[in-house]
Amino acid sequence: MALAYALLSSLLVDGSQSGYDVVKCFDEQISCYWRATHQQVYKELREMEKKGWTCSETIAQTQRPNKTVYSITDLGRQELTAWVLQPSQPTAIREELMAKLKSGFLVPPTALIAELARRQQIHQAGLNALKAMEATDFPTVFTAGAKSLSYEARLYHLALRRGIRYESEWVEWCEEAIQAIGDYQQ
Amino acid sequence: MALAYALLSSLLVDGSQSGYDVVKCFDEQISCYWRATHQQVYKELREMEKKGWTCSETIAQTQRPNKTVYSITDLGRQELTAWVLQPSQPTAIREELMAKLKSGFLVPPTALIAELARRQQIHQAGLNALKAMEATDFPTVFTAGAKSLSYEARLYHLALRRGIRYESEWVEWCEEAIQAIGDYQQ
DNA sequence: ATTTAATATTAAAATATTTGCATATTATTT
């Protein structure tokens, strides 16, 4: 259900888009707080149109295949507003790596260290991508501070900040874990 | 699928347990990296028994209803070991609050601040619980340092550390967000 | 005595997510 609202918030803030555009937007930016596949996105956009939360227009293209561009409707905006006002619970965490660590004494420490190093790289890459996004989308933050942003931009910047914190924390924890396991090797 | 392995790792490390005990263990500790409902737990324990990964024994009790205690088998241990050796992907993040923030300009800033303060409390409570767990389960860490732990304990301590980092980061981010939104109020 | 709480477990429907497969158009490269 929240997927629908994540889509609506993208249509509202990032503007009207085709399913393909939304998917790209999700892959690039939104995945730092909501991951979705293209199958989910296309389906949900169609279902929201049935409910009148989105409307669509087919755009003929010569350079590329035609596309269907979706926009948020007034009803969609109302629904989104109502949803934003609802309290939300923290996400259920399901982190395989932690279960693996708990029974990590079953395998050679080198295997754990290798996997942790791999994970650290993944999160470092994620962190770099988010920082690049911050530099691109919010350049004034670095010169004039976050207060220079419009209210709308500042809100989205906060979501990005959370992504940056999250990935940073992962990188640091991986480092801590690699060091710790190293203590037990001779 | 990972649920099965999260269960096996608990049976291995925390010892043989009834479904009820496992659920309690998940609610108290394991939920910091793997959340599961009791319905999931009981079902998966039964299914793993069919596959020979766990075995069970009915324990007659007089003070309480009878219970079925599950243990990990050699096969289960082998399967778990093989799984631990597999690389694992970072979890897909799905955080409603961030989508709400992105379209947060639709509602009064006070509503956002109230929700963020509520969330901050939830994460502060989670953090306190994890720190209490650390003090209870790993008391020597505070006196003799983490190096005093056995390898097995240290590995699990690392998972707990990740939980502590995660909740701390949330508390800090909530503070940052509350301050930021405050900047736009007069 | 009756209600409430804790222990202990199960079934099944409803949702959500993942995975595999498919199709079609246009631009670009080999």
Added chain:
DNA sequence: AAATAATATGCAAATATTTTAATATTAAAT
């Protein structure tokens, strides 16, 4: 000319998770 890549979209099965609804035993509280 043919292959590849990017754009653009869809269906359906398989899994996983959440939600709703039960049932039964024992201890403790009202």
